[in-house]
Amino acid sequence: MNLSARLTNICQAIQPYHYDHIWDCCCDHGYLGQRIMAEHPSSQVHFVDVVQHLIDEIEIRLASVPQKNGLAQCSDVAMINLHEGKDHLVIIAGVGGDLLLEMVRSIVSRHSSLMKTNRLDFILCPVRQLHKVRQGLNDLKLGLISEKIVQDNKLFYEIIQVSNQSPVSISLVGETMWDLSNSEHIAYRNIMIEHYQKQPSHQAKLLLGLYEKIK
Numbered sequence: 001m002n003l004s005a006r007l008t009n010i011c012q013a014i015q016p017y018h019y020d021h022i023w024d025c026c027c028d029h030g031y032l033g034q035r036i037m038a039e040h041p042s043s044q045v046h047f048v049d050v051v052q053h054l055i056d057e058i059e060i061r062l063a064s065v066p067q068k069n070g071l072a073q074c075s076d077v078a079m080i081n082l083h084e085g086k087d088h089l090v091i092i093a094g095v096g097g098d099l100l101l102e103m104v105r106s107i108v109s110r111h112s113s114l115m116k117t118n119r120l121d122f123i124l125c126p127v128r129q130l131h132k133v134r135q136g137l138n139d140l141k142l143g144l145i146s147e148k149i150v151q152d153n154k155l156f157y158e159i160i161q162v163s164n165q166s167p168v169s170i171s172l173v174g175e176t177m178w179d180l181s182n183s184e185h186i187a188y189r190n191i192m193i194e195h196y197q198k199q200p201s202h203q204a205k206l207l208l209g210l211y212e213k214i215k
C-alpha cells in the first residue's frame with residue numbers, strides 16, 4: 001500500500017521511542033494506522049473514526065492481516081479513553097485546525113492524571129488555522145518535539161509533534177522547520193507572506209512580520 005507524502009512523513013515522524021499505545025485518530029480508511037501496525041509491532045495501534053462503516057471495513061481488514069496489534073473503534077476522537085499508566089502517541093491529521101484543537105483540548109483535559117505520570121505525545125497535521133493550533137498547543141503547555149513542512153499534491157502541510165514531556169515553546173510560524181535553501185520552503189513562505197499582506201487585522205500584521213523575519 002503506497003502512502004501519500006504527507007502520511008509517509010507522519011509515519012516517519014514517530015520517535016524511535018516505544019509507545020504502549022498509538023492512536024490513528026480520524027483514521028478514515030486506516031491506511032496510516034495499518035502502516036504503523038507493521039512498523040511498530042510492539043505498540044497497540046488504535047483506529048478511531050466517527051463513521052461506523054469505515055470502522056466496519058477496517059475491522060474486516062484487521063482480521064485478515066498477520067499483525068494482531070490493531071483495534072478499531074467508532075467514536076468521537078474528543079471522547080477517546082487513554083489507558084492510565086501507559087505511554088501514548090495520538091495522531092490527528094486531515095481535519096481543520098479548529099476541530100483538531102478541540103480534540104486535543106478534550107483529550108488533554110480528560111487525562112490530567114495520566115499526564116502527571118506518563119508520556120502523552122501528539123503528531124498533528126491540521127488543514128488550515130495553523131497559527132490557532134500552535135497558540136492553542138502552547139496554552140495547553142504542550143512542548144515542541146519536531147515540526148516539518150511537507151508538500152503533497154501541490155499543497156503544503158505542517159506536521160507538528162508535541163509532548164507533555166517537552167519544555168520547548170511552539171512558535172506561531174514554526175521557526176525550526178524552515179530551510180530557505182529549499183525551493184519548496186521558499187514557495188511556502190511566499191504563499192504565507194502574500195496571504196497575510198492582504199489581511200488588514202492586527203494578528204495578520206504580526207504573523208506577516210514573523211514570516212518576513214524567517215531566515
Ligand SMILES: C[S@@+](CC[C@H](N)C(=O)[O-])C[C@H]1O[C@@H](n2cnc3c(N)ncnc32)[C@H](O)[C@@H]1O
Pocket residue numbers: 007025026027028029048049050051054075076077078092093094095
Ligand atoms: C479527510 S479524513 C482524514 C484521513 C486521514 N487522517 C488523513 O489525514 O488522510 C477525515 C476523517 O475524520 C473523521 N472525523 C471527523 N470528525 C471526527 C470526530 N469528531 N471524531 C472522529 N473522526 C472524525 C471523518 O469521518 C473522516 O474519516
